[in-house]
Amino acid sequence: MNVWSFSLDLLSSAVTYALLALAVVLAWRTSRVLMFCVGEIGMTSAYVMNGIARAAGGGVWGFALGVAGALVVAALIGWLLFALLRQLSAAGDYFVGTVVTIAVSIFLTGLMSSVWSGETVQLPLPHPMLAWGGVTFSAVSACIVVIGAALIGVLLFAFYQSRAGIELQAVAGNWTLAVLSGIPAARWFAAVWIVASMLSAVGGIFSGVISAVSISGAAVGFSGIVAAIMGGLTSPAGALAGAFALALGENLTSLWFDARYSVAVPVVLLVLLLALRPAGLSGRVEHISRS
Amino acid sequence: MSSLQSGALEPHTRTIFPRGAVQPALLAVAIAALGAPFALGGYGLYIASSGGVMALGAMALTVLSGSAGLPSLGTAAFMAIGAFSAGILATQWGLGMLPALLLALVLGFAAGAGVALLTLRVSGLYLAVGTLALQHVVQIVATDLDLKFTYASGFMLESPHIAGLAIDTPAKWWGMTIVLLLGVYVLFRSLQRGHVGREWALLRMEPTAAATLGVSPVRARLTVFALTSAVIAASGAIDGYRLGNVQATGYSLHLAIMYLTVVALGGAGGLVGAVVASYAIVVLPDAIAAVLATLGIDATTRLAGIDNMLLGALLVCALLDLPARARRVILRPGAASAARREP
Numbered sequence: 225m226n227v228w229s230f231s232l233d234l235l236s237s238a239v240t241y242a243l244l245a246l247a248v249v250l251a252w253r254t255s256r257v258l259m260f261c262v263g264e265i266g267m268t269s270a271y272v273m274n275g276i277a278r279a280a281g282g283g284v285w286g287f288a289l290g291v292a293g294a295l296v297v298a299a300l301i302g303w304l305l306f307a308l309l310r311q312l313s314a315a316g317d318y319f320v321g322t323v324v325t326i327a328v329s330i331f332l333t334g335l336m337s338s339v340w341s342g343e344t345v346q347l348p349l350p351h352p353m354l355a356w357g358g359v360t361f362s363a364v365s366a367c368i369v370v371i372g373a374a375l376i377g378v379l380l381f382a383f384y385q386s387r388a389g390i391e392l393q394a395v396a397g398n399w400t401l402a403v404l405s406g407i408p409a410a411r412w413f414a415a416v417w418i419v420a421s422m423l424s425a426v427g428g429i430f431s432g433v434i435s436a437v438s439i440s441g442a443a444v445g446f447s448g449i450v451a452a453i454m455g456g457l458t459s460p461a462g463a464l465a466g467a468f469a470l471a472l473g474e475n476l477t478s479l480w481f482d483a484r485y486s487v488a489v490p491v492v493l494l495v496l497l498l499a500l501r502p503a504g505l506s507g508r509v510e511h512i513s514r515s
Numbered sequence: 516m517s518s519l520q521s522g523a524l525e526p527h528t529r530t531i532f533p534r535g536a537v538q539p540a541l542l543a544v545a546i547a548a549l550g551a552p553f554a555l556g557g558y559g560l561y562i563a564s565s566g567g568v569m570a571l572g573a574m575a576l577t578v579l580s581g582s583a584g585l586p587s588l589g590t591a592a593f594m595a596i597g598a599f600s601a602g603i604l605a606t607q608w609g610l611g612m613l614p615a616l617l618l619a620l621v622l623g624f625a626a627g628a629g630v631a632l633l634t635l636r637v638s639g640l641y642l643a644v645g646t647l648a649l650q651h652v653v654q655i656v657a658t659d660l661d662l663k664f665t666y667a668s669g670f671m672l673e674s675p676h677i678a679g680l681a682i683d684t685p686a687k688w689w690g691m692t693i694v695l696l697l698g699v700y701v702l703f704r705s706l707q708r709g710h711v712g713r714e715w716a717l718l719r720m721e722p723t724a725a726a727t728l729g730v731s732p733v734r735a736r737l738t739v740f741a742l743t744s745a746v747i748a749a750s751g752a753i754d755g756y757r758l759g760n761v762q763a764t765g766y767s768l769h770l771a772i773m774y775l776t777v778v779a780l781g782g783a784g785g786l787v788g789a790v791v792a793s794y795a796i797v798v799l800p801d802a803i804a805a806v807l808a809t810l811g812i813d814a815t816t817r818l819a820g821i822d823n824m825l826l827g828a829l830l831v832c833a834l835l836d837l838p839a840r841a842r843r844v845i846l847r848p849g850a851a852s853a854a855r856r857e858p
Contacts, residue, residue: 334823
């Protein structure tokens with residue numbers, strides 16, 4: 225394995241984790257609910273994409289149609305989460321909201337097992353190798369890195385540079401004051417859950433492209449959650465750093481030891497984090513402000 | 516019931532029955548328990564024991580997350596600790612159920628205290644994430660042990676012997692389950708009602724007041740975590756013997772979520788509720804199969820998936836208190852909005 229293809233593999237898994245972690249951060253920043261079901265939403269969407277793409281006869285258009293269908297399904301799940309979680313705002317118990325997302329995750333697991341029998345499927349994609357300047361690398365991995373990086377760039381821009389970042393923070397900080405200031409809080413709340421679900425869908429499809437689509441593939445969500453916690457749950461940039469560190473740890477473990485041990489990397493990182501720096505690597509709550 | 520943590524200071528003191536009805540209710544339960552071997556067939560008794568063994572762990576979890584307000588996703592991990600102790604002791608050293616129970620209690624106690632120590636600095640959600648980490652650690656270790664000792668076919672356990680008596684029929688299992696249920700119920704009930712339970716409740720509701728009164732949060736958290744984990748691990752060992760086979764795949768996060776559903780359905784801190792909800796969850800797959808069969812649908816291969824979907828839906832219903840909402844809307848339209856206006 226050469227350095228280039230190793231870096232590309234590393235980046236493609238980092239981008240996948242980053243998308244899932246950003247979904248978790250987005251949800252947490254707005255509603256203080258830990259979005260537990262990112263992996264399950266991702267895998268359900270990947271199954272939907274696979275089904276539609278195959279039904280449409282494959283090819284570029286079939287693939288595009290599949291992705292569109294998967295995003296629609298993810299948006300529906302996001303709206304469902306919003307509809308469930310808005311019932312909770314009065315109770316004020318954040319853990320209950322998290323358990324609601326856990327319930328949704330087990331529901332989706334059941335859905336995948338009863339609709340698709342939980343089979344492992346390969347997405348109908350060619351895996352060509354490209355050669356450029358004497359270096360060969362996987363075209364699919366390169367595509368994932370480029371598309372993922374573009375998506376992350378747009379999200380970071382929205383977070384840090386547009387009104388959305390500040391208004392979302394206002395909604396999370398004080399719902400009543402936000403509404404009184406004319407911020408459409410409920411609409412933002414719905415938008416956040418829908419966007420977070422669609423991000424999970426993209427993460428799940430990436431993960432399906434890199435390895436395969438299966439129920440156990442939903443475990444990729446755990447890596448996303450750990451990456452978000454490493455970033456302190458409130459910081460998009462921190463989540464990116466967490467995702468990169470996690471991907472680096474996993475890839476180095478596979479390279480030097482055994483791919484079997486790479487599943488332990490997020491667990492070990494999580495345990496260390498909880499014992500030593502529970503508030504995340506930066507150890508602070510990130511606020512966005514502009515004067 | 517709407518939440519795992521919120522509620523009155525001592526939610527478990529709520530009475531389900533009116534005061535005068537407690538003794539007849541107890542009598543009815545006793546008659547049902549003693550009459551079960553005669554009324555139910557082998558399969559019925561098997562289900563009755565499964566529900567009872569599940570209720571052992573569920574009572575411990577409802578004390579941990581309801582009474583003490585410490586949410587945990589580690590139930591399956593603690594059960595795996597107990598079950599694997601039983602499996603390894605039986606297949607490698609030829610030891611029976613009682614040594615396995617003792618080892619499970621000790622290991623569960625130590626693991627619970629360890630998790631509590633590791634997560635002393637965090638609370639609420641982060642605590643749940645910490646127990647989730649334990650679940651993943653145990654899953655990895657259990658899979659390795661399973662592979663190493665049994666080539667992933669699982670530890671086979673024979674019928675246990677207690678004081679020379681073999682527990683080898685569904686009726687005997689049922690008898691043992693009743694004794695264990697009573698023991699665990701009395702243990703947790705006395706803890707909840709006594710000094711210790713009031714400390715937990717105070718720490719959950721008013722941490723500052725508790726600190727002022729000299730209640731040590733560290734000691735209380737260590738105690739409740741270690742104690743409930745020991746009971747859950749022991750129930751895992753018993754469950755392993757009941758199943759006759761212990762496999763790593765049986766102790767997934769799914770099992771932990773099942774216990775969480777039981778606790779949410781039974782009401783935070785409610786021991787009787789936990790027992791009733793355990794039976795509801797254990798009967799669920801058979802109930803679905805029966806309903807589908809009467810509808811003429813053959814869904815044997817998809818049953819597990821449908822069971823999971825229903826479990827998720829049940830958990831959401833219990834958390835959001837949907838039955839109570841529906842009742843309010845149907846019986847008294849406008850009552851919900853009126854209640855909101857009142858302080």
